[in-house]
Amino acid sequence: xxxxxxxxxxxxxxxxxxxxxxxxxxxxxxxxxxxxxxxxxxxxxxxxxxxxxxxxxxxxxxxxxxxxxxxxxxxxxxxxxxxxxxxxxxxxxxxxxxxxxxxxxxxxxxxxxxxxxxxxxxxxxxxxxxxxxxxxxxxxxxxxxxxxxxxxxxxxxxxxxxxxxxxxxxxxxxxxxxxxxxxxxxxxxxxxxxxxxxxxxxxxxxxxxxxxxxxxxxxxxxxxxxxxxxxxxxxxxxxxxxxxxxxxxxxxxxxxxxxxxxxxxxxxxxxxxxxxxxxxxxxxxxxxxxxxxxxxxxxxxxxxxxxxxxxxxxxxxxxxxxxxxxxxxxxxxxxxxxxxxxxxxxxxxxxxxxxxxxxxxxxxxx
Amino acid sequence: xxxxxxxxxxxxxxxxxxxxxxxxxxxxxxxxxxxxxxxxxxxxxxxxxxxxxxxxxxxxxxxxxxxxxxxxxxxxxxxxxxxxxxxxxxxxxxxxxxxxxxxxxxxxxxxxxxxxxxxxxxxxxxxxxxxxxxxxxxxxxxxxxxxxxxxxxxxxxxxxxxxxxxxxxxxxxxxxxxxxxxxxxxxxxxxxxxxxxxxxxxxxxxxxxxxxxxxx
Numbered sequence: 001x002x003x004x005x006x007x008x009x010x011x012x013x014x015x016x017x018x019x020x021x022x023x024x025x026x027x028x029x030x031x032x033x034x035x036x037x038x039x040x041x042x043x044x045x046x047x048x049x050x051x052x053x054x055x056x057x058x059x060x061x062x063x064x065x066x067x068x069x070x071x072x073x074x075x076x077x078x079x080x081x082x083x084x085x086x087x088x089x090x091x092x093x094x095x096x097x098x099x100x101x102x103x104x105x106x107x108x109x110x111x112x113x114x115x116x117x118x119x120x121x122x123x124x125x126x127x128x129x130x131x132x133x134x135x136x137x138x139x140x141x142x143x144x145x146x147x148x149x150x151x152x153x154x155x156x157x158x159x160x161x162x163x164x165x166x167x168x169x170x171x172x173x174x175x176x177x178x179x180x181x182x183x184x185x186x187x188x189x190x191x192x193x194x195x196x197x198x199x200x201x202x203x204x205x206x207x208x209x210x211x212x213x214x215x216x217x218x219x220x221x222x223x224x225x226x227x228x229x230x231x232x233x234x235x236x237x238x239x240x241x242x243x244x245x246x247x248x249x250x251x252x253x254x255x256x257x258x259x260x261x262x263x264x265x266x267x268x269x270x271x272x273x274x275x276x277x278x279x280x281x282x283x284x285x286x287x288x289x290x291x292x293x294x295x296x297x298x299x300x301x302x303x304x305x306x307x308x309x310x311x312x313x314x315x316x317x318x319x320x321x322x323x324x325x326x327x328x329x330x331x332x333x334x335x336x337x338x339x340x341x342x343x344x345x346x347x348x349x350x351x352x353x354x355x356x357x358x359x360x361x362x363x364x365x366x
Numbered sequence: 367x368x369x370x371x372x373x374x375x376x377x378x379x380x381x382x383x384x385x386x387x388x389x390x391x392x393x394x395x396x397x398x399x400x401x402x403x404x405x406x407x408x409x410x411x412x413x414x415x416x417x418x419x420x421x422x423x424x425x426x427x428x429x430x431x432x433x434x435x436x437x438x439x440x441x442x443x444x445x446x447x448x449x450x451x452x453x454x455x456x457x458x459x460x461x462x463x464x465x466x467x468x469x470x471x472x473x474x475x476x477x478x479x480x481x482x483x484x485x486x487x488x489x490x491x492x493x494x495x496x497x498x499x500x501x502x503x504x505x506x507x508x509x510x511x512x513x514x515x516x517x518x519x520x521x522x523x524x525x526x527x528x529x530x531x532x533x534x535x536x537x538x539x540x541x542x543x544x545x546x547x548x549x550x551x552x553x554x555x556x557x558x559x560x561x562x563x564x565x566x567x568x569x570x571x572x573x574x575x576x577x578x579x580x581x582x
Contacts, residue, residue, distance in 0.1 A: 005522065005554055005558070006526050009523075009527040009529075010527075011503065012503070012527050013423070014502050014503050015504045016419075016427065016504065018422065025415055025418055026418075028411050029407075031436055032406060032407060032410060034433070034440075035440045038436065038440040039440070040446075056391065062400045064487050069397060192540050277511055
């Protein structure tokens, strides 16, 4: 077999020499210019590495020095006093397991983590804070000032508070937020919502499959337990539509199947591309690839049908498809058909990769 | 119907004799070190054809060959002072070309692994454009070759396409003669296993060479 490879190699070398002879080499000036650019890049890399090393040394020296110099701690913008669990850190999670836990801020704002709820104080700002409601209910009573900025996060939702009183309940399993307003206005934003909610309204928010929540016009704000609306229950029963697959994603999956050796799956996916995205470049390419696969599996008739389709359609494989058709017909002994295809090929692609082969077929036929 | 005649194969172009101009190499290196005007251009003139052809053999025709040609010569210039003795310059240039080609082949394999779609793995499917003038059998050959590890690809192309002798290959690849023989044998076995039915496709135009019979 080594001799076969040698002969193939010689043939390849011969074709390459023909190509190399036909194309001029790049000029030495261009090559030297390219080398010059590489030298500049290499010098730049050396400078960057040197600067990075120097910065690292400086950083190490500074951090070592800073550790030995204690700075006075800055006073917190807002002092927080907790009625329960005095060991609870100012920033952190509050789990009101036995009883509700109030978080009192020195501007008068009070946030009560209701019994059974879990909330985290994530950030304290100069004029506000960020509370993340992980589950259950918080009663929020924010003192309004022109600079007030409080946020209550619940799953994908955010409740922007500037001075108001309300209850927020987050059901993590149902991905449902209920906001019941007592005073003022908040703005609720999320993947599918961005709207204000004012007292005395109560509203349930869910995203993305369920429909827009129905507003409850009047409600007893003391009734904290949320009730799902009938519309929500109906919508929850229907499955969301599957995401629309792009032709690129489908082609990539088909190519992966083909390269991975799963011919049956690849054929199915390429056929799907042609069915769902007819007239596209990918549909034409799929026809060519289906032809190749049919040829490789010993189905020349099927291969020819696909190659003929690819030769007619978009996708950029027309000359390869026509060339392969010509080659297939020649192999099968259909000289007249091969001759006709060769003439067609030379007419359409006189400088194509199969031009020499087509010429030899035409010459032999005469 | 008579057998399809094929155009006679061209003579394989002569390679740059490795031992050419030993005295010239020493003088050239000295001139470059002394920054004589035109010395670098002389080196480029002398070796660019050789390197360009070598890279084409090892990687197949493609748009990156010219860029890699610059990379090879850049590295040669960077380490010119390490070429000892100076008359080893031609062999050194070849070895750098092989090294750069190996890096390029490994980079292609990584890119193919990441994308699951490689223009080189499907070199024979490249649409009309840059590769339009490349004959089908050349593209098919490199397409099959691309399935081998980089080292095996180099063994096959240096031996069977470039036509290097084993000792020359060992020098170019930086390994012993025994290792070269071993690598080459393995590469040929791997390629044989891959070619299979594709031998007919790649060699169909070589029917007059009797390849079809030998492949069975």
